[in-house]
Amino acid sequence: MISALKTILSYELKLAWRQGSTGGMAVAFFLVTVALFPLGVGPEAKTLASIGGGVIWVAALLAALLSLERLIHSDLEDGFLDQLALSPWPLELVIFAKALGHWLVTGLPLVLATPLLGVMMQMQAHSIEVMFYSMLVGTPALSFIGSLGSGLTAMVKKGGLLIALLILPLYIPTLIFGVSAIDAASFNGDPVPHLMILAALSIGAVALTPFASAAAIRLALE
Amino acid sequence: MHKYANPARFNRLANAILPWSFGVMAIAFAYGLYQALVASPPDYQQGETVRIMYIHVPSAWMSLAVYMVLASASFVSLVWRHPLADIAAKASAPVGATFTALALFTGSLWGKPMWGTYWEWDARMTSVLILLFLYFGYMALWRSIDDQQKAAKAAAILAIVGVINVPIIKFSVEWWNTIHQPASVMRMGGPTIDGSMLIPLFTMFIAFHAYFITLLLWRMKAELNERKIQIMKENEVLGQ
Amino acid sequence: MNELLNMGEHQTFIWLSYGITFLVIVALGIASWRRHVRLKTLIANLKAKKKEEQK
Structure with a gap:
């Protein structure tokens, strides 16, 4: 079991590294998207600070979403998934490893980039700190729920828009609790309960979505 | 074998139900409209707008009820591989x-005349x-997969994930709403429902249900x- | 009749909501019914054709 995890994870990481790092592109996308908001809304510090948490979270959702289209589809095309399906490892474990790999390659770089963006959005130090934690706790949910969308659209040739339509509504609870933790921090509230619920959402997604994704991918492999 | 035997039996059942559901629908809509627009008095607070x-209330009720039908049908189709179930799920989605x-x-x-927005x-x-x-995502998924059997299964997985998410979404949106405390004019559930409103409301409920059953059978x-x-x-x- | 149609100051909202709702409900109903009838006749024709061919 552990060896399977290691094998798939190292494969994912190598692939990401060789393809010019999807994580780097996701972070670049994340930065550009957030930078558009001051240009659109205006540079006033008060406005930017008040919308900062929401903007950064929405940009993170989109960055995660854009990198999901290829998550399963490319492995299906080059036959890697067929091989994995023939291996003794359960497909659920394979999907778990792939989603974890997606988080390490895409989610984690986004988390690390948030403090910088928080400063650019004129947020207070305490809010930025809480935002960092909320992203750290919340982004696994994005990768794992996303793996489900990726699995469901694996059979579809151009699934990018379809993934967005399927997955964005399911991302809403994560978005709400992620942003509400930041808001609580900015208004001198206690962000911990928000972060707890966010963590619960992530744990639920990590525990449950591999089964649904595996069921969806079995369809594509048939 | 049961794959082919079942649709014939379903057809017979549907043909037996359809005249009744259609009849109930027509009568309930006619009577409900008369009650709603003519016979019932205007509300003392909301006036005619009531x-x-x-x-509105039957539509809102049906929006959730139909999703439950869709999700239960998806569950039946995934677990027991009943071919009629995924047809029922597919047919109910647009409705x-x-x-x-x-x-x-x-x-x-x-909302506009009541709360000004x-x-x-x-x-x-x-x-x-x-x-x-x-609903949009569910219908889009059906459309994008050519193989009908695979589309049925993929859509069923989505519907079940969706139905698990409905309470979570509801909870999160309520949480979000209490935090933001909009400077709102809107207070739902203010006036209690008067007895005279129950007749048109109840008739419309029956009409909407009969309408759904009729359309579901036709579409199936x-x-x-x-x-x-x-x-x-x-x-x-x-x-x- | 005029008295019946008059719904007070907000009548536009009332008539618009009833009008569009029933327009949509009737349109969806007719569309579903017509598809059902079209496919019923189509399959009946196909079956009749098959029988003739078998003769």
Whole structure:
């Protein structure tokens, strides 16, 4: 079991590294998207600070979403998934490893980039700190729920828009609790309960979505 | 074998139900409209505007009820591989999406004279809007996969994930709403329902349910026939 | 009749919501019914054709 995890994870990481790092592109996308908001809304510090948490979270959702289209589809095309399906490892474990790999390659770089963006959005130090934690706790949910969308659209040739339509509504609870933790921090509230619920959402997604994704991918492999 | 035996039995059952559901629907709509627009008195607080409630509340109710039908049918289709179940799920989705859109539309037309705004990001309206997105995603997934059996399974997985998410979404949206405390004019559930409102409301509920059953049966029969035709055509190609 | 149609100051909202709702409900109903009838006749024709061919 552990060896399977290691094998798939190292494969994912190598692939990401060789393809010019999807994580780097996701972070670049994340930065550009957030930078558009001051240009659109205006540079006033008060406005930017008040919308900062929401903007950064929405940009993170989109960055995660854009990198999901290829998550399963490319492995299906080059036959890697067929091989994995023939291996003794359960497909659920394979999907778990792939989603974890997606988080390490895409989610984690986004988390690390948030403090910088928080400063650019004129947020207070305490809010930025809480935002960092909320992203750290919340982004696994994005990768794992996303793996489900990726699995469901694996059979579809151009699934990018379809993934967005399927997955964005399911991302809403994560978005709400992620942003509400930041808001609580900015208004001198206690962000911990928000972060707890966010963590619960992530744990639920990590525990449950591999089964649904595996069921969806079995369809594509048939 | 049961794959082919079942549709015939379903057809007989549907043909037995359809005249009744259609009849109930026609009578209930006629009587409900008369009650809603003519016979019932205007509300002492809301005035004539209360009449919008008689179509808004049943639409909102049906938007969720149809999603439950869709999800249960998806569950049956995944677990017992009952071919009629995925046809039922597919057939109910556009009807449910229509109810959801109508609930939003009538709600906003009711909100304007009542609370002075067409749209308010309150918990209920937001959840219904998200429900509409779930319907859209479900229908889009059906459309994008050519193989009908695979599409049925993929859509069923999505529907079940969606139904697990409905309470989570509801909870999160309510949480979000209490935090933001909009400087709102909107207070739902203010006036209690008067006895005179129950007759039109109840009649409309019956009408909407009968309408859904009628359309569901029509659409299921059409879907079944379409599949039969496809099989016949495939056999012809193979035969030649 | 005029008295019946008059719904007070907000009548536009009332008539618009009822009008569009029933327009949509009727349109969806007719569309579903017509598809059902079209496919029913289509399959009946196909079956009749097949029988003739078998003769």
